[in-house]
Amino acid sequence: MSRRRLLGGGVAALGAAGVGAATGYAIAGNRAEEAVVGSATIPWRGVHQAGIDTVPPQAHSMFVGLNLQDRVGPEELIGILKVWTEDIGRLTTGAPALADTEAELALLPARLTVTVGLGPGVFDAIGLPDRRPSWLAPLPAFEIDRLEPEFTGGDLLIQVCSDDPVTVAHAVRVLIKNVRSLVTIAWTQRGFRRSRGTEESGTTMRNLMGQVDGTVNPTAGGTDFDALVWDDGSEQSWMEHGTSMVLRRIRIEMDTWDELDRPGREESMGRTLDTGAPLTGTSEFDEADFDATDRFGIPVIPPSSHMARARHTRDGERIFRRAYNYDDPPAPGELSNSGLLFASYQRDVLTQFLPIQQRLDEFDALNRWTTPIGSAVFAILPGVVDGGYLGQSLLE
Secondary structure (H helix, E strand, O other), rough: HHHHHHHHHHHHHHHHHHHHHHHHHHHHHHHHHHHHHHHOOOOOOOOOOOOHHHHOOOEEEEEEEEEEEOOOOOHHHHHHHHHHHHHHHHHHHHHOOOOOOOOOHHHHOOOOEEEEEEEOOHHHOOOHHHOOOOOOOOOOOOOOOOOHHHOOOOOOOEEEEEHHHHHHHHHHHHHHOOOOOOOEEEEHHHHOOOOOOOOOOOOOOOOOOOOOOOOOOOOOOOOOOHHOOOOOOOOOOHOOOEEEEEEEEEEEEEHHHHHOOOOHHHHOOOEEEOOOOOOOOOOOOEEEEEEEEOOOOEOOOOOOHHHHHHHOOOOHOOOOOEEEEEEOOOOOOOOOOEEEEEEEEEEOOHHHHHHHHHHHOOOOOHHEEEEEEEEEEEEEOOOOOOOEEEEEEEEH
C-alpha cells in the first residue's frame, strides 16, 4: 500500500475494519445479555401477588380498568378469576396461555407480573357488600382534581408490568379477550421508566419534570414493609396478605414548567435536581432538616414545597409508591400530554394515603404544574398458592 493510499484512505479503512471487529464482539456479548433479560421470570404464586414489591420495578406497565357486565354475579366472577389464575400462571413463566393465538409472543416474559384488584362496585354486583373493606371507596373530591371519566373508577384492575412492551401488550390482550363476554374496558393507561440496564439497579426513577421520584419509600422486604403494606385480615379476614391500591393519573404542565428556572424548580420540590438531595443536604438519602433557616431566618426547605407537604406526620402514615411516567400523543392544538401514573400501596387508604393527599390538596407548590385527572381505588387480592385461584378467600 502506497503512502498516499495509506494517508488518503488506508488508515480510515483499517480503522473501520477494527471498529467493525470490535463491534462484532460487543454485539455478540450484548445479544447474550439481552437474551437473559427476555427469559427472566418472577415467581407469581405465593401468599402475596407479584408486581408490588418487585425490585427493581419493570420498565413498562399497563394499568387496565374493567367494568363488569350487568349480568355478572358471583359465579361469573369466579369464572373470570379462575381463567386469569390459569393464564397468569402460564404467561409469567414464558408459556402461552390456553388458546393463545399468538403463542410466540409469550415466550419472552422479561420479568412479567400481573396484579389483580377489585373496585368498590364489585361487592354490590356479587351480593357481598358486607365484605367490602371500609377504605374501599372513591377518594373524596379534592380542589386540585380535574378528574376525567376515561381515567377514573372501575370494577376490576389488571396491572401488567414487564421489561418488554411487546410482552405487556400481548399479556393484556390475552387476559381481556378470554373474558370479554363478561367485561368492558373502562380505561387503559400505559407507563414507562428507564429501560433495564440503562442505569444501575436501585437508582431512584426520575419523572418527566427531571426530578427524582420516590426517594422516601419503604424498602420492599424491610422490617416495616409488611406492617405498612400487607393487610393482616383484622377487618376482613379474606383480605389477609392483600393490600390496597390508589392509582392517580397526574398531568404535568410541561410547557409552563419549562419556563421555571432551576432554583425555582428546586424550591418547589424541596430537593436539588442533580442529586435529589434535600436542600439541607448533599446526597439523595440525607435526612431533611425542615427547621433549618438561612441567614435571613427563611426556611431552607420551603414549607410549601412538595417535599414538606408530602412528608408523613407519623410513622404509620407512610405509603409505598410505584410510579410510572406517561407521554401520550397530545390533542390537536396542544404541545404535550405527559405526566405520572402514581400507584400507591398501603394497608389502609383512610389512615395512610388520605392524610397525605389532603395536605397536598390544601397547598403544594407543585400544584401549579400538576393536575390529577384520573383516580381509582382497588383492593388488591391476596396471592395464590398451589391449587387455589385469585379471590378464593372472598368467594368461597
